[in-house]
Amino acid sequence: xxxxxxxxxxxxxxxxxxxxxxxxxxxxxxxxxxxxxxxxxxxxxxxxxxxxxxxxxxxxxxxxxxxxxxxxxxxxxxxxxxxxxxxxxxxxxxxxxxxxxxxxxxxxxxxxxxxxxxxxxxxxxxxxxxxxxxxxxxxxxxxxxxxxxxxxxxxxxxxx
Amino acid sequence: xxxxxxxxxxxxxxxxxxxxxxxxxxxxxxxxxxxxxxxxxxxxxxxxxxxxxxxxxxxxxxxxxxxxxxxx
Numbered sequence: 001x002x003x004x005x006x007x008x009x010x011x012x013x014x015x016x017x018x019x020x021x022x023x024x025x026x027x028x029x030x031x032x033x034x035x036x037x038x039x040x041x042x043x044x045x046x047x048x049x050x051x052x053x054x055x056x057x058x059x060x061x062x063x064x065x066x067x068x069x070x071x072x073x074x075x076x077x078x079x080x081x082x083x084x085x086x087x088x089x090x091x092x093x094x095x096x097x098x099x100x101x102x103x104x105x106x107x108x109x110x111x112x113x114x115x116x117x118x119x120x121x122x123x124x125x126x127x128x129x130x131x132x133x134x135x136x137x138x139x140x141x142x143x144x145x146x147x148x149x150x151x152x153x154x155x156x157x158x159x160x
Numbered sequence: 161x162x163x164x165x166x167x168x169x170x171x172x173x174x175x176x177x178x179x180x181x182x183x184x185x186x187x188x189x190x191x192x193x194x195x196x197x198x199x200x201x202x203x204x205x206x207x208x209x210x211x212x213x214x215x216x217x218x219x220x221x222x223x224x225x226x227x228x229x230x231x232x
Contacts, residue, residue: 002195084194087184092192093208094199153195155204 003065003088004095005153008146010061014053015146019139022046026132034128043135098152106145113137166230167206171197174219174226190214 025042069084117133125133175181183197190211199205200215207215216223 002193002198004195083184083188087187087194090187090191090193092196093211094196094205095193153199 002153004098005150006065007058007061008149008153010057011054012143012146014057015050015139015142018046018050018053021049022135034126036127036131039128039131043131098149101152102145102148105148106141109141109144110137113141167227168203168230169200169227171215171226172201174221178219186215186218189218 022042029038029042065088066081066085069088070078070081073080073084113134113136116137117130120133121127121130171186175183175186183194183201187194187197191214192211196205196207200207212223212227216226219226
């Protein structure tokens with residue numbers, strides 16, 4: 001499995017953990033009801049956490065990969081570890097193409113989420129519900145983007 | 161829309177005849193990732209013309225010796 005596929009799996013785990021944490025916090029907020037301001041604040045906090053999780057996953061994953069390569073492929077040859085790491089992380093046309101298409105998948109899901117949220121509110125759902133539909137779409141979009149990345153890297157989803 | 165051509169390549173064979181050049185070495189020479197070489201050899205990815213020429217240059221052969229296509 002490629003470096004980018006493994007990183008995508010790490011991102012998926014991070015996103016799922018963050019969504020689970022949000023659900024736990026949101027379910028514990030009894031009494032806030034339709035207070036849009038408090039929900040917006042909570043979502044902003046989790047948006048910040050999201051960025052932190054992405055950065056931490058990136059750092060931990062990079063270190064973990066270096067250790068893994070050293071243990072399995074390069075033993076104690078540090079220059080070989082660096083070579084393998086560089087060749088694994090190199091940005092090339094296939095990666096760019098996959099990222100572009102994965103980003104498109106994300107945008108489609110988020111866009112659909114916006115439409116569903118607006119439709120739900122037009123049909124009488126509360127603004128808080130609409131906001132949560134949109135938030136869910138962002139999370140699902142991120143998951144879809146990473147799943148697409150894995151499928152494309154492993155199955156050759158991008159044909160050039 | 162025209163049917164997609166099936167493009168094949170001899171990269172694995174050319175690596176063998178280039179003193180068993182590793183996928184890592186080829187990736188470094190052409191400035192691509194190792195995964196791209198893996199996917200190219202498996203026929204899962206068709207490169208751009210530029211990358212195809214870089215691969216041919218890495219082996220010192222004409223591009224036609226690296227890639228071929230089967231009629232649609």
